[in-house]
Amino acid sequence: MATTEQKxxxxxxxxxxxxxxxxxxxFSLPRTFxxxxxxxxxxxxxxxxxxxMYMLARVFQALAERRPDIDAGVYAYAREGFGDYPGFxxxxxxxxxxxxxxxSYWVLxxxxxxxxxxxxxxxxxxxxxGVASIGIWLFHFLILRxxxxxxxxxxxxxxxxxxxIMVFILICFVAFKMDLFRFNFYGGDLTVGLFEQxxxxxxxxxxxxxxxxxxSVYSRFAKERADVGKATILGFVIVTTLMVLxxxxxxxxxxxxxxxxxxQPSMAAVLESVVGPWGVIFVSVGLLVSVLGxxxxxxxxCAEVMFAAGRSKDMPKAFARVNKNNVPVVAMWSTSIIxxxxxxxxxxxxxxxxxxLNLTSATxxxxxxxxxxxxxxxxxxxxxxxxxxxERQRDLILxxxxxxxxxxxxxxxxxxxxxxxxxxxAPGTVLYFIARREQGKPVFxxxxxxxxxxxxxxxxxxxxxxxxTGSIAI
Numbered sequence: 333m334a335t336t337e338q339k340x341x342x343x344x345x346x347x348x349x350x351x352x353x354x355x356x357x358x359f360s361l362p363r364t365f366x367x368x369x370x371x372x373x374x375x376x377x378x379x380x381x382x383x384x385m386y387m388l389a390r391v392f393q394a395l396a397e398r399r400p401d402i403d404a405g406v407y408a409y410a411r412e413g414f415g416d417y418p419g420f421x422x423x424x425x426x427x428x429x430x431x432x433x434x435x436s437y438w439v440l441x442x443x444x445x446x447x448x449x450x451x452x453x454x455x456x457x458x459x460x461x462g463v464a465s466i467g468i469w470l471f472h473f474l475i476l477r478x479x480x481x482x483x484x485x486x487x488x489x490x491x492x493x494x495x496x497i498m499v500f501i502l503i504c505f506v507a508f509k510m511d512l513f514r515f516n517f518y519g520g521d522l523t524v525g526l527f528e529q530x531x532x533x534x535x536x537x538x539x540x541x542x543x544x545x546x547x548s549v550y551s552r553f554a555k556e557r558a559d560v561g562k563a564t565i566l567g568f569v570i571v572t573t574l575m576v577l578x579x580x581x582x583x584x585x586x587x588x589x590x591x592x593x594x595x596q597p598s599m600a601a602v603l604e605s606v607v608g609p610w611g612v613i614f615v616s617v618g619l620l621v622s623v624l625g626x627x628x629x630x631x632x633x634c635a636e637v638m639f640a641a642g643r644s645k646d647m648p649k650a651f652a653r654v655n656k657n658n659v660p661v662v663a664m665w666s667t668s669i670i671x672x673x674x675x676x677x678x679x680x681x682x683x684x685x686x687x688x689l690n691l692t693s694a695t696x697x698x699x700x701x702x703x704x705x706x707x708x709x710x711x712x713x714x715x716x717x718x719x720x721x722x723e724r725q726r727d728l729i730l731x732x733x734x735x736x737x738x739x740x741x742x743x744x745x746x747x748x749x750x751x752x753x754x755x756x757x758a759p760g761t762v763l764y765f766i767a768r769r770e771q772g773k774p775v776f777x778x779x780x781x782x783x784x785x786x787x788x789x790x791x792x793x794x795x796x797x798x799x800x801t802g803s804i805a806i
Contacts, residue, residue, distance in 0.1 A: 358497065358540055358571075358574065358575055358578055358599075358622075359440070359596075359597040359598075359599045359600070359615070359618075359619045359622065359623075360440065360596050360597055360598060360599070361536075361540070361575060361578050361579045361598070361599070362578065362579065362582040362591050362594070362598040362599055362601075362602050363591055363592060363593075363594045363596060363598030363601075364533075364536050364598070365377075365533055365536070365579050366582070366583070366588045366589075366591035366592040366598075367592040368529055368532035368533050369526075369529035369530065369532065369533055370516050370517055370518055370529070370583065370588055371513065371516055371517050371580055371583045372517050372518055372526065373526055373529035373530050373533070374533070374579050374580060374583075375580070376526070376530050377530045377533040377534065377537060378537065378572075378575070378576050378579065380530070380534075380537075380737075380740075381534070381537035381538070381541065382572050382576075383733075383737070384733070384734065384736075384737025384738070384740075384741070385537075385541045385568065385572075385737075386568060386572075387704075387730050387731075387733040387734040387737060388700060388703070388704060388734045388737065388738070389564050389565055389568045390565070390727075390730045390734075391703060391704055391707035391727075391730060391731050391734050392564050392703065393564055393565060394707060394723075394727050394730070394731075395409055395703070395706070395707055395710075396564070398710065398715075398716040398717075399412070399710075399716065406422065406423075406426050406637065406699050406700075406703060407419060407422050407423035407426060407637055407640055407641055407646075407699070408640060408644070409422075409702065409703050409706040409707075410422030410423075410699065410702035410703065410706065411423075411644065411646060412706065413702070413705065413706035413709050413710075414702060414705070414706070415778060415780075415781070416646055416764075416768075416777075416781075417764065417776060417778075417781040417784060417785070418702060418781075418784070419641075419644075419646055419702075420641070420646045420647070420761075420763075420764045420767075421698060421702075421757065421784075422698065422699040422702045422703075423637055423638070423640070423641040423646060423647065423699075424641075424757065424760045424761075424763065424764075425695045425696065425698040425699050425753070425757065426637055426695075426696060426698075426699040427634055427637050427638055427641075427667070428670070428695055428756050428757075428760065429542075429691075429692050429693075429694075429695030429696035429699075430542075430630050430633060430634045430637070430692075430696070431634055431667060431670045431671050431674065432674060432688050432691050432692045432695065433539070433542060433630060433688065433692040433696075434627055434630050434631060434634070434671050435671055435674045435675050435678065435688050436539075436688035436692060437623045437624075437626060437627045437630075438464040438467065438468070438627075438671075438675055439675075439678055439688060440596065440597060440619070440623060441464070441467075441619075441620060441623050441624070442457075442460035442461075442463065442464055443595075443596055443597070444596075444597055444600075444616050444619055444620065445460075445463075446460070447595060447600075447612065447616065448616075457679075458679065461675055461676060461678065461679060464675050465672060465675065465676075467624075468668055468671055468672055468675065469668065469672075471624075471627060471628060471631055471668075472631075472664065472665075472668040474628075475628070475631055475632060475635070475659060475664055476655060476657065476659050476661065476664060477657055477659075478657040478658070478659060493618060493621045493622035493625055494574070495618065496614055496615055496617070496618025496619075496621075496622075497574055497578065497599075497618065497622075499614070500578065500599055500602075500603055500615060501574070501577045501578065501581060503603065503606055503607060503611075504577075504581035504582065504584065504585055504602075504606070505581065507584070507585045507606045508581070508584040508585070509584050509585065510584070512583070512584055512585070512586075512587070513583050513584035515587070516583040516584075516587065516588045517583075531744045534740075534741055534744035534745065535690045535693040535694065535741070535744065535745045535749070536693075538693035538696065538697060538741055538745075539690075539692055539693045540571075540575055541571075541572075542692065542693070542696050578599065582598075582599075582602045585602065585605065585606050586602060586605055590605075597615065597616070597619050599615050599619075600612045600614075600615035600616050600619070603615050631664070631667060631668075631671075634663070634667040635659070635660045635663040635664040635667055636660065636663075637663075638651045638660065638662075638663035638666060638667065639651060639652060639654070639660030639663045642660075642662070642663065645767055645770070645771055646764070646767055647763055647764075647767050648763060648766045648767050648770060649767070649770055650662045651663045651666070674688075690745065690749055691749055691752055691753070693741075693745065693749075694742070694745050694749035694750065694752070694753050695753045695756065695757075697738055697741050697742050697745070698753070700738050701735065701738040701739065701742070703734075704731055704734035704735045704737075704738055705731075705735055707727065707730070707731035707734065708728070708731035708732055708734075708735055711724055711727040711728040711731050712728065748804055750791065751791055751792075751794055751795035751798060751804065752795055752804070754788050754789075754791035754792040754794075754795050755792045755795040755796060755799075757788050757792070758788050758789050758791075758792035759792075761785060761788070
């Protein structure tokens with residue numbers, strides 16, 4: 333377990349939050365939003381997403397303070413509140429979603445290089461996949477040398493990658509054209525209604541907010557338990573401010589339709605339109621630093637979640653094994669292998685980045701829903717509120733809003749990504765089967781677990797059928 337010298341300060345935990353959130357998503361925001369909506373729809377989308385994620389962040393903060401005995405919170409809260417199988421689903425969903433998110437990082441890196449070296453194409457050529465594979469295993473062996481060494485690098489990279497984002501924001505402020513922003517305000521030439529515009533951006537906002545729970549995942553390394561909640565809120569405020577500005581300011585320097593047609597990373601193309609060719613190089617370098625740093629943070633988080641699940645015996649016990657550097661070695665190998673396999677699969681995808689982005693969001697919403705629901709559960713029951721009963725009503729409202737938000741996000745994502753998520757969850761249950769057999773326990777002890785698995789299995793079958801017939805396109 334963690335030794336004294338391995339403990340993280342509040343700033344270290346905040347760096348884990350910001351490092352996890354500031355990644356591929358923020359560099360793709362101008363085009364991603366402009367494709368679906370104008371500034372008005374973007375403002376509404378960020379108000380919904382920001383409010384919902386703030387409520388979720390407050391739930392994480394409250395649970396960190398009220399249940400300091402629970403480590404690796406994203407997974408453990410679901411298990412504590414709803415039982416072993418829901419806890420497993422939360423751990424597996426968070427892990428597989430994070431792995432898919434890491435694949436999106438490699439796709440965007442390769443696409444960025446494709447702007448300078450055509451052999452990389454849009455990030456899914458054989459050469460691009462080969463280069464990404466080398467990167468995956470270089471990071472793998474770096475992390476195996478020690479979590480704290482990798483976390484220290486992440487703190488440095490987090491500072492470095494914010495610089496080009498700040499420069500982009502500053503230049504867009506200087507070049508701001510109010511008449512152009514006013515023209516774009518209602519979406520330019522978009523013909524769909526405002527609700528549909530907002531709905532189309534919902535999974536994107538989830539993707540860029542993923543990482544808000546980074547401090548909670550690493551709670552076992554915190555010097556002070558209260559630092560976990562404070563780091564979560566501070567990281568949320570910093571990154572939300574950056575994302576809103578990156579989304580809205582391009583509407584003041586380019587027409588919406590032009591932004592929507594830009595190559596990813598669209599932040600580079602926007603800056604090029606303002607300052608010339610050096611803007612592409614500057615942002616592209618910043619993106620490479622940012623995404624590689626985010627990949628490091630998320631590879632760590634993936635391994636940590638599987639380690640916690642293995643330690644609590646909800647995953648096979650092998651996942652709780654650590655090496656001499658106290659790194660969850662089996663969890664890390666499993667993570668890297670899964671990322672490698674999914675990277676190879678992008679060769680057959682028509683739009684690998686969008687697919688990975690949306691699927692990451694859909695799978696990660698399940699663990700988020702469990703966390704919000706657990707926060708609501710203990711607030712309704714009054715558990716842990718004996719010393720501060722006046723906080724119970726506040727936390728009840730916050731948790732209720734967080735539950736409503738995550739349910740709306742799942743709805744907004746659409747049936748396609750629910751079915752694709754089920755295709756991953758159903759075979760993943762094999763790990764739960766192994767873990768239960770290791771302990772000599774029945775696989776499912778509750779009727780509700782059987783029902784849950786049955787629904788997932790049926791959705792997975794329907795999803796596979798859809799993929800086979802072409803009705804579900806990837």
